[in-house]
Amino acid sequence: MSAQLNTVMSSVWYVAKDEWRYWLRSKVAIFVLAIGLVLTLSSVIKTAFTMHGLSHDRNAMQNLSEETFMEQPDRHPHRMVHYGHYAFRTPSPLSILDPGIDAYTGNSIFLEGHRQNSAMFADQKQGTGLTKLGNLSPAFIVQVLAPLLIILIGYSTMSRERESQTLAFLVAQGTSIYTLIMGKILALFLVVCLITLPLALSGMLAIFQGESLFIVLGFLFGYVFYLLVWVLIVVFLSTLVSKNNESFTALVFVWILLCIAMPRVASTTASVSSPSAGKLETDFAVIAALRKLGDGHNANDPAFTKLKDSLLKQYDVETVEELPINFRGAVASASEAELSKVLNQFAEQRMDTELEQTQIARRFGWLSPNVAIRSLSMITAGSSIETHHRFLRETEALRLDFVQSLNKAHTEKLSYIDDINRNNGEEAWQRARVSAQNWKMIEGFSFSADSASTRFSRSVGAFAQLFTWATILVVLIRLAGRREI
């Protein structure tokens, strides 16, 4: 049995070697392969440098922002609430292979009291607009261009044998058609390995930068598997038709459909079928809800009577002036807490709609392996929409945290009398302040993507899509092979 297997293996290997010999002789295939390698390699190097630079810049900005905050002089604490703080989204280590949505969302958020700002300054907006169709990222090169290269190298792999009538000869000699097909698949698979090699090297770099080995392997496996699906598509269509040019036309057509048209059909369908109200629109609802809460700047707002009564009762005093704490600070703190609840409720709704849209687009992975690898790649690399949502949530926590600790200083360290008299001349103005020591509570913010296991569990769907593609293609190839004999 094992001897038999050995013979099969060696003939598969022989077929693969023979295919490579053919490519080496024909020069076209080698030329195409060389282009593929140059493209992948240059994209890997270029993107690694770019993302490294971005990461460095954003970390530096983050530190600068924290320093300037802490260096502010003694002030009224509420001034610091409006002075605000910045949070920057540092890219995940695997972004050097797939920057994903990094350039399409703002990468910094201004955090201040009473409002949630959106992320500003998306790089794409300040760009040339030339990279609309594709960019020099390893993700784009391998997802879109590599399949085309595999087609150019392999379109004639089976149809050539038929056209030159060597196929009948080979089969008559006792080579099984499946051995032949396996050999061709193996030959093309070696091409896949060559193309993904630069990715693996860059992946190692990501591991050094703290990315989990598990997720990098999953990422690379996803790409190899994706290209294997393309190898199967090429071998299948090349087996199915009887002429080289038919095989070529059919494959190029399938490529346009799956790699160029389908991702865009997916995103268009998603945005048309599940339109999302923008932030501007939900903000109206926020404003309406906030009006009910009352303005936290105005301690006399009737909305805070209840708070006032309970505080007076708690400290057993008659007037707010007698309270051991600053009533205005207490109001600011209570209203910020309420407000943040409302803001978060709407923010969560907005993120849900966005995620829903994205899921619709991702479902197109059943129709195109390209859509599947796109989501798999971005999810595992930590450059998908989920990562951005995580950034939004973390920055909101940071915002509430710094605003509330300032409100705490306002309540506990600034006397109410000084506070209400702050506009009565220069001296009163100076007195209504707390020490700059209170600004030191700003903690270093550094953003990181979700944990490896979370990202992996999100990508299961995309893996399933690719796996289904591969299975169906294997079945189809068997059917096509049977027809051959």
Add this chain to the structure above:
Amino acid sequence: MMRQINREWRFMLRQRYVMVILLCSFLVSTFSVTTGLSEVNAQRQTIERLKQADIIDRTKAQAKYDDAGSLAYYSFHLVYSEPSNLAFAALGERDVYPWKHRIRMLALEGQIYESDAQNAELAQAGKIDFAFVISVLSPFFLILLFHDLIASERASGRHNLLVTTAKSVYALWGARAAVRFGAIFLCVLLPFYIGAAISDAALGAVLQITLWCFLYFAFWTALSIYLGRNANSAPRIASALIGLWALFAFVIPILGDLTIEQSIQAPKGSDILLTQREAVNDAWDLPVETTMEAFVAKHPEYKNDTNVEGGFEWKWYYAFQQVGDQVAAPISKEYRAAAHKKHDLAGYVSFFAPPMLIQRKMAEIAQTDAVAAFEYEQNIRDFHKSLRLFYYPWLFRHDEFDKSQLNLMPQFEQTLINSKN
């Protein structure tokens, strides 16, 4: 001639793979136009809803406050850029650049970069609009239709017979090419014409787009036929053509992008914001005169009205808001100039990348390109200015604010009309 056309027409109808390509091109074009129409429709409806909510919200704010300072502080104003009638065909940059904001009379640099952007993951994938079908997909259809025009006859052994029996080379290949060209042109553009009729687009613009599409189609057809004229192996020609397509669509634009990004130095957006924030916040601790001097430099008409009594007056507050913008103005201008420069340079690059060229042309005609976004930004700045000029007399000249004046408040629509003139 009619006879030849007729003959080729019937011949084409019998070729299955030509029919498949035609059908696919028609379907994909229809899909792009339909979704484009619904996208534009959704944008229009959003603007309508926002307009109504905006008025309700502002009316409430105006009812609650009586003094000019508070009114200016609590009134937000909707500004927007409505999609043109041709936007359905070229959605352009509208998924990257924001087209709606709500602003108030505070420092504008802090507000104008807010972007109520669409889903980033969808924006990254790109949309399939008609401009995309034309610029990227149609070259493929043309390559597939024309690269083996001659080679396929040679492969089936009819070539020499056809050439010797035909009246002239043009009567044979010309008629065949014309029929295929006409068929694919119609399949791709017919949905567009229907869309244009539905959305009431201007005839001139539609003709302009027709002309550009015709030239672009002619370019790829000529290229395909020319490269395929002496070929024996159709796949080799098609590979070369697809290689050219990849060169035009990806390689040249990407190289151009890298060169432009390297050569243009621009300030970071966040620098504008930081500068503006520092200026506005420092003003609270600076003497009132310092702020007022900087303010009066721009508005000398108020040089006798800068006295601030007590600790706080709205005019001081708004003066330092404006001074914040003034301080950030040089970086902001540089930032915008860099964006303009990049757009212009990208225009030169696109001369060497026909798919980019036609996409830019179509977005330009449909007013959905970066230039339209820049204009919208300028409209916001103009409107903000008119808002300030409306409130300043009430803030600085201590007149009792007469609420009936609110009827005279500047409207964004008026700014739009003024900018067109």
